[in-house]
Amino acid sequence: MNDLPSPALDGAAPLSHLGVIRVQGDDAAPFLHSQLTQDFLHLAADQARLAALLSPKGRMLTSMIGVWLANDDIALVCSRDLLVATLKRLSLFVLRAKARLSDATAQFQLWGLAGSAAQAALPPGATPWQQHVQGGAASVRLYPAAGQSRALWLAPADHAAPDAPSLAQAHWLWSEVASGVATLSAALTDKLVPQMLNYESIGGVSFKKGCYPGQEVVARSQFRGAIKRRTYLAHLPAHCAPGTEIHAAGHPDEPAGLVAQCANAPDGSAAALVVLQIAAADATLQTATGVPLTLQPLPYALLQDI
Template sequence: MSNATISSATISSATWQQFLISQGAQFNATGEAVFTTPAAPASGQLFDLSSHGLIAVSGADALTFLQGQFTNDIKQLSQAAQFTGYCTAKGRLLALFYAFSINETIYLQCPRALIAALVKRLRMFVLRSKVVVEDASEQFVILGLASADSAAHIQHLPLHAHQYSQTPLGSLIRLPDSHGKQRAQLIVESAQAEAAWKTLAASFNPTDSEQWDTLEIQAGIPQVYTATQEQFVPQMLNLDALDGINFKKGCYTGQEIVARTHYLGKVKRRTLLAALPETAVAPQVGDAVLDAKQQEAGQLVRVAANKQGGWWLLAECRLEARAAGSIYWQEYELAFAELPYTLA
């Protein structure tokens, strides 16, 4: 990616929130930005993704170190960003990272609430390797962009998902399209974040962060949160279908379990896209989903409000239970939709 020098300036969460408030944002109970002012007539959308944190891993041995930790081939990051899983020895996911490289430093993106514990855990395994693991969440601001227009609307947009490009505002990574919209995330150095937001807001509508979660769900992108750590083998979250597992790269923590799941046959549990009608209470990540006999069939992986009412969600589910009949959250039946990718 870019060889530009990365600034050491940081911006605190509180300072960034105050700036967004000055730009018309409010913040809900979960810390997500909500914009109540009417949107200007434009098809592009601009999102605050500061609920995402970053771990920076650098040093002469960084690639070798991470290659022994994660499910994907970290050596391919010079060509494109990637999804990758961080497992326990039992093959259960502690985190699902979106990994990318800037100026020979590897960045691991995941929910900000997980960052401190993951940094601590990764440092435990560094030992004598020449590796530095740091919380870089306040060195950058991550912004999301979505547009139903041609690629020209998001300037410098790469041709394919996960490819990088360098822009005057920061490092741009194209993400999988969702619901007919092209998407990208922009990683902006903290010192330039306010100026970048103002520049982008001139042609993109500032939009509620939860609507970004909806686009992620519709793209079939799962996530691991505090409530669901150590609940899933990577294939249960479709990480193989998202090119987040490399079965030829060699050993890593949990590799034996992940490989066994792959080579012994068809995966019995998968993450499926579904919708719920309006409900008396909001569904939560980690809530159980039930089969027709009201027995547990899986759990909710990701949840976001549907702008038209109700909820969009990703639900991990026993495929046998799904094939046998309806699946429920509480008394509400899930309405399943097609994922935008194929499950083996």
């Protein structure tokens, strides 16, 4: 296996592909706790949450990072192409809960910090999904990429931008793939259970909280050994769109998986997160359009026992 070609990761990049849903009110945390895959009842100022909104069949409709703003105020950062649908679906279940949901994208600025910029925004020893609030800005430690620290930075729209060198957005998108943590986009909505994106191994699922839509399917998949697909990191000679089918050599009519997320590498090749049948991981792989894939080691270990 060859290492992924990597760009220099140091500085701050604007994240225009993401949006913000704001949940405010006395029941903000309990409401999200009842709807998403992670524990929001115990969310505190030094914590964030990777989570997913699921269908009743356990399929991921949206992935998001929940950022603590105050005890009754939580920001959900998600792919902008899923924001409207996510806001509409969550709003259907508010009922009598004291929670107000809104598209707050225009109220905030979102930046990705890498290298020294991320280290400056976070306390020493911060672990993934740990949050640090300073001067009105919240920084969330993300999984690293190419050995470099990374953080999601969120602040009010009128706040000064991060004091850091400019980082090309393309380099940030590459780091998202290299980190091994996929962000769900419209091409994948309602197709995958959380374990197919390794979410139970990277802090995106709590098996100790109460019920939420799709919870029974997620638990059954985990504890009955029903996980047949996993996300892998791959190197490709060319970019492929999310949702592109992947086939094992000799089986052109039987898809073995799909591309979940892809980004260009500095040398013109691409890095991708691909969801594959575990049984096909040792096969010779290519996309439906004939682009070959070479699997790379994930930058984190999969949990074998919850």
